[in-house]
Amino acid sequence: AQSVTQPDIHITVSEGASLELRCNYSYGATPYLFWYVQSPGQGLQLLLKYFSGDTLVQGIKGFEAEFKRSQSSFNLRKPSVHWSDAAEYFCAVDRSGGSYIPTFGRGTSLIVHP
Amino acid sequence: DADVTQTPRNRITKTGKRIMLECSQTKGHDRMYWYRQDPGLGLRLIYYSFDVKDINKGEISDGYSVSRQAQAKFSLSLESAIPNQTALYFCATSVGRGTEAFFGQGTRLTVV
Numbered sequence: 327a328q329s330v331t332q333p334d335i336h337i338t339v340s341e342g343a344s345l346e347l348r349c350n351y352s353y354g355a356t357p358y359l360f361w362y363v364q365s366p367g368q369g370l371q372l373l374l375k376y377f378s379g380d381t382l383v384q385g386i387k388g389f390e391a392e393f394k395r396s397q398s399s400f401n402l403r404k405p406s407v408h409w410s411d412a413a414e415y416f417c418a419v420d421r422s423g424g425s426y427i428p429t430f431g432r433g434t435s436l437i438v439h440p
Numbered sequence: 441d442a443d444v445t446q447t448p449r450n451r452i453t454k455t456g457k458r459i460m461l462e463c464s465q466t467k468g469h470d471r472m473y474w475y476r477q478d479p480g481l482g483l484r485l486i487y488y489s490f491d492v493k494d495i496n497k498g499e500i501s502d503g504y505s506v507s508r509q510a511q512a513k514f515s516l517s518l519e520s521a522i523p524n525q526t527a528l529y530f531c532a533t534s535v536g537r538g539t540e541a542f543f544g545q546g547t548r549l550t551v552v
């Protein structure tokens with residue numbers, strides 16, 4: 327079965343430090359890949375998405391992600407974290423079984439220390 | 441105004457009560473979804489609908505039912521609420537394959 331794995335439940339970084347959040351997918355073909363962010367008390371907002379082509383994609387708020395087919399990974403990065411980046415981050419694919427349905431990982435909670 | 445609106449935003453209900461969570465959207469999308477979020481479990485799909493006449497169960501549909509009253513409205517019902525249905529519930533919409541999902545702000549449901 328297709329799945330999305332986010333191995334880190336919590337990540338703590340200092341403000342100004344770099345960030346990498348990990349995401350692996352299990353799928354026979356390359357799915358459409360997404361990263362969403364959920365700020366406290368809010369719904370999810372799209373950060374970026376990958377369909378095909380350039381494997382490094384740029385998103386909003388200074389985030390980027392790199393697709394690596396050989397590792398079945400789609401890791402999210404930011405060179406310098408701001409306190410306002412503290413949130414829950416979800417990796418997602420658009421497949422669940424034979425249907426195109428947004429399917430999410432368990433999420434990674436980002437804590438930013440001053 | 442929000443494109444995807446959920447009502448109520450917060451609700452406390454008693455075990456055994458029937459409760460309905462409502463979702464309406466102004467985005468004109470055919471596809472609508474209900475997810476539940478629990479700490480450490482991410483978002484799990486309860487039901488989804490690809491159009492008004494198409495309703496499908498997700499991975500955790502037991503204890504829930506839905507109604508797609510119109511393209512813009514998709515309601516989730518708990519026929520007899522139980523405490524382990526305490527969670528944050530999200531409605532979402534999308535256009536189709538490979539497209540972004542748009543979320544409501546969520547309904548925090550507590551069953552006591």
